Amino acid sequence: MSIYSSRDKVSALVKDVPLPRMFRVRQVFQSPEIPSAKIRKVLEEKLVLDSGCIRMDGKRIAVAVGSRGICNLPEIVRTVVDYLKDMGASPFIVPSMGSHGGATAEGQKCVLRSLNITEDTMNCPILSSMETVCVGRNEEGREVLVDKNAAEADGIVLIARIKPHTAFRGRYESGMMKMMAIGLAKQKGAERTHNEGVGNLAKNVYLNGKAVIDHCKVLFAVGILENAYDQTAELHVVRAGDIEEREPGLLKKAFEYMPRILAGDCDVLVVDRVGKNISGEGMDPNITGRFILPEYAQGGICAQKVTILDLTEETHGNCHGICNGDVVSQAVFDKADFEAFYINSITSTVLTLAKIPMVMRNHRECIQVCLRSCVGTDRERPKVVRIEDTLHLEKIWLSEAYWEIAKRTDGMVVEGDLAEMEFDEKGDLF
Known part of the structure; x- marks a missing residue:
């Protein structure tokens, strides 16, 4: 149902707002990469050298896989599964994504399917359940929950991308x-980790994570670092006993690899798409600067107004975090699965994340509303930045106000001439 169908007066209010000409820029970052063709070989070597595994004949091993859109994820997971089989184990995959997928077993399996993680592609079972068991208590005496299938396995292997939190x-x-x-704790356990608020998340992630190491049969983790182009930069196989010591150093590297918008602050940031496969909040505030609770984390650019034009297919309607935009298109609202992202927001305890921004009927009006509502800006030459999403920042579009800046800024290569924005008959960008 359109919530915009009768708002002709709103359309009339912004229809004459001029749109700036735009040009395309390629951002150049210095980033290492493991080519996709070499992922299996590199990871196999590290598994042999660093996993510490010996023969596991007949043992059932749970492989924890999350909901993020990670580069080369199917190849990484399949390599781990095949390695465990070579060691004589019987591996199975456990969706490890807290409350994602609508907090249902089938929903979480569906999320994995959208990432091409299926029983056929991985050649092993996927045991999806929201049932948890208490495996022990953390150092503050609180119960720690873990997915029942994983807790009852003979061992657990984690596959996780390491990056700054949102x-x-x-x-x-x-x-x-x-x-x-959080991931292995499912909805019930994730809620417990969140229930002291964002200000205590750093503490509780550590305490509950360490308790899982202490009380469960975690064997090792595959830690993935990605570069500024959303490509695999490094793969690390970390034994359970080394996770506490090694992860902070890997997180520091992840900060260094992060992309950014080299053009800097802007009047309007246009984000083509957001989704849970892109970031926990749909778009990464470490890029956009739109932190829901800035007292706990800062970074990114400063944009007066942000508009979101669409959701990714892989997010399955979970638009958790769209409140970080000021204006969204009718398409975003139409695709929203309110139950899925309400559950996610309730679990995180941050209900602000479930708020809906202003909804406009098409992309043109989204941008025009943002431009019209900016203050203290040059109306003739507004600074507009358009990105595909916060994972893919190699190719971006800038407005005419950046033309000379882009030509003299290191890391920015102008790849197109100035041109008018092109819209289809519905008013959506091509």
């Missing part, structure tokens, strides 16, 4: 500790 700062942010504290 809401807090700490020695452990998104990565191996968080997968144990």
